Amino acid sequence: MTSMADHHGAAHDDESQAHLAELLDLDAEVLCAYWTDALSWVRRAATGTARVRILDLGAGSGTGTIPLAQRFGDAEVIAVDTSEEMLRRIRVKALDLGLAGRVRTVRADLDVVWPAFEPIDLTWASMSLHHLTDPDEVLGQLFTTMRSGGLVAVAEFSEHLRFLPHDLGFGRPGLEERCLAALSEEHAHSLPELGSDWSGRLQAAGFTLVAERVFAIELDPRHAGDSAARYAQRWLGRLRSGAADQLADEDLETLGALLDGDGPQSLTQRRDLQIRGCRTVTLARRP
């Protein structure tokens, strides 16, 4: 029997998946220069190899799945994720864009089971491997599933994006540094694989390293429209939830003012936000 607590838990999960999906969609929209460069680079690397079946591991809301289906016009793209809400969003997008015939979704918790796939030619795993309990086990399974000559591209990051100036003009300067330090402390327990040596782990699984590229992100939101401020709001909102226990009351108050809708000190009123960071894409081949 399902209890009331289960209902509340399920509703909370759905809400948090919907929030994450919106954040991921904003990531793709606001950082579209990075996404375009990275996926085009992978597309070029795959020139001359078989491109029948593509896997998007930990696909989220489909920020990789959909552009991959568009770039690889003949391929079937299989999006794998543990979240049904994410996969539902991918199916809706694929349908809207006339890609439903080539985009398939597979719900699987990769910590528990490796689904049966036909041989895979290209795998894209963006910001997902660090969520796994045992990425080496999954990379080992992936190795056996990839076709000889097939490519795997792992997109990861070792530091979170930054948005704020050091001095906001109110509150204590250095808010973002303190928030990120608190988040890192929390992640040391909850996401120990974040910032791992992915090229080393791919090679340990049997893949041959092809190339590794660092994509610098430096974006002035004045040129990125409203979505950049919404992205900053979503991200700092998540940061506040993740790091609230470790932050001083004064910092929580400052965050509250920044996140206060269209309030006088809110992010939407600022003209000095700047999105900075980097993503690293590691490309490897199954011999």
Ligand SMILES: C[S@@+](CC[C@H](N)C(=O)[O-])C[C@H]1O[C@@H](n2cnc3c(N)ncnc32)[C@H](O)[C@@H]1O
């Ligand atoms: C940060 S999101 C990245 C999504 C997408 N690849 C992107 O770059 O926008 C990580 C995704 O991995 C999925 N995920 C986390 N652990 C997983 C697991 N054990 N099995 C399958 N998917 C998982 C999450 O549900 C989430 O959608």
